[in-house]
Structure formats: structure tokens, C-alpha cells
Amino acid sequence: MFAALGASAAGMWLATSPRAVRLRVIGATLASAGLIVAVTMFDGPSGELAQRIMFWLFAGAALVSGVCMVTSRDPVYAALWFALATLGVCGLFMLLGSPFLAAATIIVYAGAIIVTFLFVIMLAQQTGLSFYDQRARTPVMSVVASWLMLAAIMWTFQRVGAAPPPANEGPALVAGEIPNPLSRPADEATFHTLRSLGRSVFGDYLYAVEIAGTLLLVAGIGAIAIAPRRTEGTI
Amino acid sequence: MTGDYGSFLAVGAAMFALGGVGFVTRRNMILIFLSAELMLHGVSLTLLTFGRMHGNLEGQSFTIFILTVAACEAALGLALILGLYQRTKSLDVELWSHLRESDLPPSVLELDKDQPPLEPESPEPPMPRLTKAGGVPIIDDDFPAELARTTDPRLIYTPSAPDEE
Numbered sequence: 001m002f003a004a005l006g007a008s009a010a011g012m013w014l015a016t017s018p019r020a021v022r023l024r025v026i027g028a029t030l031a032s033a034g035l036i037v038a039v040t041m042f043d044g045p046s047g048e049l050a051q052r053i054m055f056w057l058f059a060g061a062a063l064v065s066g067v068c069m070v071t072s073r074d075p076v077y078a079a080l081w082f083a084l085a086t087l088g089v090c091g092l093f094m095l096l097g098s099p100f101l102a103a104a105t106i107i108v109y110a111g112a113i114i115v116t117f118l119f120v121i122m123l124a125q126q127t128g129l130s131f132y133d134q135r136a137r138t139p140v141m142s143v144v145a146s147w148l149m150l151a152a153i154m155w156t157f158q159r160v161g162a163a164p165p166p167a168n169e170g171p172a173l174v175a176g177e178i179p180n181p182l183s184r185p186a187d188e189a190t191f192h193t194l195r196s197l198g199r200s201v202f203g204d205y206l207y208a209v210e211i212a213g214t215l216l217l218v219a220g221i222g223a224i225a226i227a228p229r230r231t232e233g234t235i
Numbered sequence: 236m237t238g239d240y241g242s243f244l245a246v247g248a249a250m251f252a253l254g255g256v257g258f259v260t261r262r263n264m265i266l267i268f269l270s271a272e273l274m275l276h277g278v279s280l281t282l283l284t285f286g287r288m289h290g291n292l293e294g295q296s297f298t299i300f301i302l303t304v305a306a307c308e309a310a311l312g313l314a315l316i317l318g319l320y321q322r323t324k325s326l327d328v329e330l331w332s333h334l335r336e337s338d339l340p341p342s343v344l345e346l347d348k349d350q351p352p353l354e355p356e357s358p359e360p361p362m363p364r365l366t367k368a369g370g371v372p373i374i375d376d377d378f379p380a381e382l383a384r385t386t387d388p389r390l391i392y393t394p395s396a397p398d399e400e
Contacts, residue, residue, distance in 0.1 A: 016260050035249045042241035059246045066250055066273055070257035075266055082269050089250070089276045092243060096283045098295050101302075105279075108302055112272070112309050119313060120265055123320050132262040132327035142259035150252035157244050183292045191290070200292040201299060208296075212303040219307035223314040228321050 001041040001158070002151060008034025009147040015071035016139035028071050032064040038154060039063070045095065055095055062088030073133055075120045083113050097192040180204040243284040250277030264319065264326045268312045275305050336366045 007030055014027025036059070045055050062085050069081035086109045093102040182203035185196045201209060250273060257270030279298045286294020316326070323330045332341065 012256060039242050039245045039249065042245045043239055044242040045239050055242070059242065062246060063249055066253040069273065070253055070270065075263050078266050079269065082273065085273060086276065089280055092246065092280055093283060096243065096287050098283055101283065101295055101298050104302060108306060115313065116265060116269065119316070123326055132329065135262070136260035137262055139260050142256050146252040146255040150248055153248040154245055157241055180293060183296065185292065188290070197292055197295050200296045205296050208300060212300055215307055216303060219310050223310040226311065226318055227314040228318050
């Protein structure tokens with residue numbers, strides 16, 4: 001696993017550094033392949049074949065397009081790769097039994113990506129490719145730092161996965177009364193339904209929903225206050 | 236304990252790391268913003284996986300709140316990017332590196348640009364450092380510093396003084 005992570009870190013370094021196009025493509029390929037190989041070291045879904053195929057399809061799409069988004073020199077292509085990464089992540093959401101969240105993420109990010117697209121085309125593409133997209137800031141340091149963190153996280157997950165499961169859910173969960181009782185579906189078959197998700201959000205997290213609504217209101221007002229006025233000239 | 240879901244956790248961690256690299260290395264402000272969204276994707280995936288492992292719905296509820304915060308962040312971030320773009324006519328984030336704390340060293344690219352590197356000054360004693368607060372950053376050459384201190388919102392965002400009416 002660490003060898004795969006090291007290979008992908010070297011690929012990321014190649015891909016983010018200002019080099020020839022072919023070297024950068026090789027670097028991006030190496031980075032994605034290393035990440036996917038590192039993911040294969042973990043226990044994948046052990047269901048039927050179709051589920052496994054779908055998992056590797058979605059995970060591969062998410063990882064490859066994530067690498068391409070980070071290393072792409074053209075902001076329009078980067079936004080497109082981000083859309084593909086979002087689709088891959090939504091597929092993984094679906095595999096995890098949360099179809100509502102997959103749909104909601106696609107809807108929210110469809111709007112966000114279209115707006116981002118407009119911004120990129122409007123602001124950055126007026127004079128072709130800009131110089132600041134060609135040079136990355138501190139590629140070596142950031143790749144080393146992020147990949148160290150990634151290796152630490154994956155190592156922890158592997159160790160936790162190798163440990164034998166506890167007999168009960170641990171002392172903190174059995175002691176006292178069950179926290180958030182509405183968030184626990186009565187039986188496993190209702191796990192993915194919107195009804196049980198609604199009971200959890202509007203039951204256990206009702207105050208948080210109110211706070212989130214207030215946050216949306218404040219953010220809307222703030223965006224209007226920050227955005228430049230029409231009297232100050234156009235873009 | 237991770238069971239069948241270890242690879243989901245690994246994919247989430249990898250997305251987070253990729254977003255982190257993008258956040259630091261990209262210089263386009265819009266792409267920095269998109270990289271932050273990529274990190275949020277990784278976190279959402281991890282939360283959903285943990286919720287699935289424990290057999291409860293709290294991971295899904297948390298992810299809904301992540302979606303809410305991402306929407307707020309998108310609104311505020313794009314408004315800020317528009318405002319910054321109007322000042323410099325560029326999306327380069329390096330142009331704003333002089334807004335840093337006054338006692339921090341300049342960034343790497345700025346050091347590349349200025350030929351002589353800064354001379355090493357006399358070594359300071361290792362004391363806890365408190366940055367002086369309340370300093371007004373010099374935003375532009377033709378941006379008068381008095382305007383930045385006003386509280387009139389019409390004056391704050393105007394690069395030059397408004398016409399007398």
C-alpha cells in the first residue's frame with residue numbers, strides 16, 4: 001500500500017510540475033493508478049459481481065477525475081473533471097444505500113458547476129489560457145504533506161480493519177440511554193428509505209435544521225452585500 | 236470493524252488528499268474553491284460509510300448539513316471572487332499575497348520574482364508571537380487608506396471616491 005501511495009505521490013509531483021505535456025499525462029496516469037491500487041488493498045464490497053463492478057467503476061471514475069481536475073491546466077476542463085468526480089461520488093453514495101443524498105448532491109452540484117462554468121468562461125477565458133494556470137504553487141511540499149496525511153489515514157483504517165470486532169458496540173454506546181433514537185432504523189430494510197432519513201433529520205436534528213436554515217439566510221444576505229454593485233462598473 | 240466498507244473509507248481519504256493538493260497548488264481562485272468542494276466530497280463519503288457501518292442514519296443527516304454549508308460557501312465564495320476580480324482583473328490568487336500578516340515571509344513565487352532574497356535578520360528570541368491587529372492592508376496604489384476605514388458601505392467597495400452629486 002505504501003509503495004502504491006509513493007508511486008502516486010511521484011505521479012502527482014510529475015503532473016503538477018511545469019513539464020512537457022506527455023510527462024504530465026504519464027504523471028496523472030501514475031497517480032490515479034497508484035491511488036486505485038492503494039484502494040484495492042482494503043476490503044471491498046463482497047456482494048454480488050454487479051455490485052463490485054459498480055464500486056470499482058465509480059471509485060475509479062472519482063479518483064481518476066479527481067487527479068485530472070487537480071492537474072488540469074485549463075480551468076474549463078478542470079470544472080468538467082470535477083463534474084465527473086461528483087458523479088462518481090454520487091454513485092458511491094448510491095452503493096452505500098443513500099439514494100436521496102446521491103440525487104440531492106447531483107442537483108445541488110449541477111447548479112454549482114454550471115455557475116462555476118459561467119464564471120470561468122466569463123472571467124478567465126477572455127484572453128485564452130492564463131499564465132497563472134500554468135504554474136503551480138509549491139507542488140512538492142503540498143504533495144508530500146497531503147500524501148503523508150493520506151498514508152497515515154489509510155494505515156489507521158487498515159489497522160482498525162485488522163483488529164477483531166468488539167463483542168458489543170463498545171462501552172460508550174451501551175452505557176446510558178441510546179443517543180438519537182430516531183436515527184436508528186427499526187430494521188435494516190428501511191435503512192435506505194427517505195422516510196427514515198426524514199425522521200432522523202427532522203427528529204433528532206431539528207435544531208440543527210433551524211440553524212442550517214438561518215445559515216443559508218445569512219449567507220444569502222452576505223453574498224448580496226459582498227457582490228460588487230452595478231454602479232461600480234461591469235466585469 | 237470496517238468489514239466490507241474499508242475501500243469506501245480509502246476512496247474518501249484519497250479524495251480529501253487530492254482536494255488538499257489542489258487547494259494548495261492551484262492559483263486560480265475558482266479552482267481553489269472547486270478543490271475545497273472535492274475535499275467536502277471525501278468527507279461526505281467517509282461520513283456516509285461510517286453511518287452505514289454503524290447501521291444508523293446519522294451519517295446521512297450530517298451529509299445533508301454538509302450540502303447546506305457547501306451551498307452557503309458557494310454563494311459567498313463566488314461573490315468574493317467577483318469582488319476580487321473587479322479589483323485586479325485577474326483570478327490569480329498570488330496577486331493578493333500582500334494581504335498576509337505583516338511579519339510573515341513572502342510566498343515562494345514572490346521570492347522567485349524578486350531577485351535578491353531577503354537578508355537574514357538578527358535572530359529573534361523564541362518568544363510567542365502575537366501579530367499586531369487592526370492594521371489596514373494597502374490594497375491598491377490608488378486606493379486611499381481612509382476609505383478602508385469608513386463604515387459607509389458605498390465607500391468601502393469603491394476603488395475611487397464617488398462623484399459628488
